[in-house]
Amino acid sequence: MIEFKDVSKRFGHTVALDNFDITFAKGKITGLFGPNGSGKSTSMKMIAGLNRPDKGEVTLGGLQPQESKISIAYLPEIDYFYPWMTIKQAAGFLQAFYADWDEAKYKDLLGFLRLEEGMKIAKISKGQRAKAKLLLTVSRRAPYLLMDEPLSGIDVLTREEIINTLIRDYREGEQTIIFSTHEIAEIESLVDDVVFIEAGQVKLAGSAEDLRINKGMSLLEIMKEEFRNAN
Amino acid sequence: MPTSRLGMFSKLYSKEMRELAPEMITVIGLAVLAYIYLFFKTHDYPFAVIGPVFMIGGMAAFLPVISSFKLLSREWKNNTVYLMMSLPVKGGMIMGAKLTALLSEYVLGTLIAGVSGFLLIYALNPELGQVLTSSIPGIGMKLIELWPQGLALYLTSIVIIAYIASISFFSQMVGKLVSRFSGLVTAVVFIATAYLSGKVGDLFWLNIDKQWFTNGINTFDLNVINQFLIINLLFSLALAAVIFTLAVIIYNRKIEL
Incomplete structure (x- = not known):
């Protein structure tokens, strides 16, 4: 379980999170949805221990993010691997730090995503880099998987591969996944719970199924309605 | 694994x-x-x-x-x-x-x-071979016999690099704490830290018996020279360790993305 207790965060004059208070249920896939600049990436980075709240507290199973890094697999939006590394070198690098690295899963996913170990990060296409990032993140059996805009700027076919990889690989009840994106349509069917976030505050949260039934709309339509009304 | x-x-x-x-x-x-x-x-x-x-x-x-x-x-x-x-x-x-x-x-x-x-x-x-193996006038030792002192100087130079690198890390960490003029802040902190740690060094050497050291150098007393080299090495190491630790503390507690 990941808890945000009245968390606020500012960057200069910009409010990134404003009394953000939410619990991400254990063993479920949660979609963190909101427009650009709504605070999605800040909250993901906070869970990963890359930034700290100005006020409030974030805990993962009762522990501080800094103490939980070993349990977190974090996929940021940007390319964060050393460009001179090959996929094999990057995998070898991560293996040294995480006991939950699953070599069999890595080899299996490598084929599934049509990647090769000898591919150099700097020389592959954007889509391949996105797949490589995904491969290196989900090849671990991490209890917490954070994915920040994994579909951003990726073509439709690659998006499908990424989503299929996640569906194929998800261990229900064991793994807590948070999927942050402003592109809901593709992952609508994937999420158990949703959190709509705007201006650093929770706008709407709950079970995806319940929301769809209660409002008689898809998540995408709910988001459009919520944010249109807000504007 | x-x-x-x-x-x-x-x-x-x-x-x-x-x-x-x-x-x-x-x-x-x-x-x-x-x-x-x-x-x-x-x-x-x-x-x-x-x-x-x-x-x-x-x-x-x-x-x-x-x-x-x-x-x-x-x-x-x-x-x-x-x-x-x-x-x-x-x-x-x-x-x-x-x-x-x-x-x-x-x-x-x-x-x-x-x-x-x-x-x-x-x-x-x-002819360099001869220079290295012939006795130095007034000292009575061959240049090549001073290799332990040479080694101590080389080790000190390694520690000095560690000291400069630690100042570099520390100043960059401080620079990362500000969103604007990060490069300028880094440069100012680098110079200020080097200056202040130099002053600490001056204070330290002021407390060393100057007479003891000057006499030792003038008479080429190897014991004094060795002690000086070891003190210098340890002092530089301690200074580098303090600055490095400060850089690490900032990284652990203050750096955010």
């Missing part, structure tokens, strides 16, 4: 060495090419080779200072800091690996440039 602290450090260190490889290869390659050129071009004036050899040695010695800035700033520039900061290790290991790589760069560069430079000077000036 089991992991170990040593394995993690080794991976980080290998990664840093790979990051430094282009600069190291360039400087070592330049040194070797320059020495080959000097070997064939200075036969008529064999002593003329000494100046360039010292210059190349100085370049190899100075390289880690420049690299200390590049190594850390590149992490931000290439966004690889996201990977570094999400690893389950503290700043001590991250920066320790960087520092160890910089010291390796220094040792490798100075040894290659130094040994090959010495061989070049020796090849062009065979």
Whole structure:
């Protein structure tokens, strides 16, 4: 379980999170949805221990993010691997730090995503880099998987591969996944719970199924309605 | 798969060495090419080779200072800091690996440039052998017999590189705490830290018995010289450790993305 207790965060004059208070249920896939600049990436980075709240507290199973890094697999939006590394070198690098690295899963996913170990990060296409990032993140059996805009700027076919990889690989009840994106349509069917976030505050949260039934709309339509009304 | 602290450090260190490889290869390659050129071009004036050899040695010695800035700033520039900061290790290991790589760069560069430079000077000036093995007037020792003091000086130079690299890390960490004029803040903090730690050094040496030291130097008392070298080495090491620790504390507690 990941808890945000009245968390606020500012960057200069910009409010990134404003009394953000939410619990991400254990063993479920949660979609963190909101427009650009709504605070999605800040909250993901906070869970990963890359930034700290100005006020409030974030805990993962009762522990501080800094103490939980070993349990977190974090996929940021940007390319964060050393460009001179090959996929094999990057995998070898991560293996040294995480006991939950699953070599069999890595080899299996490598084929599934049509990647090769000898591919150099700097020389592959954007889509391949996105797949490589995904491969290196989900090849671990991490209890917490954070994915920040994994579909951003990726073509439709690659998006499908990424989503299929996640569906194929998800261990229900064991793994807590948070999927942050402003592109809901593709992952609508994937999420158990949703959190709509705007201006650093929770706008709407709950079970995806319940929301769809209660409002008689898809998540995408709910988001459009919520944010249109807000504007 | 089991992991170990040593394995993690080794991976980080290998990664840093790979990051430094282009600069190291360039400087070592330049040194070797320059020495080959000097070997064939200075036969008529064999002593003329000494100046360039010292210059190349100085370049190899100075390289880690420049690299200390590049190594850390590149992490931000290439966004690889996201990977570094999400690893389950503290700043001590991250920066320790960087520092160890910089010291390796220094040792490798100075040894290659130094040994090959010495061989070049020796090849062009065979009488150097006599200088090394004949007794120094007024001291009664051969130059070659002073190798332990030479080694102590070399170790001190390694510690001084660690000290400068620690100031570089510390100033960059402070620079990262501000969103604007980060480069300027880094430069100011670097100069201020170097100045202040220099003042601490002055205070420390003021408390050392000057008479004892001056007499020892004048009479070439090896005991005094050895003690001076060891005190200097330990003091520089302590200063480097304090500044490095401050940099690590800022990394662990204050750096955010």
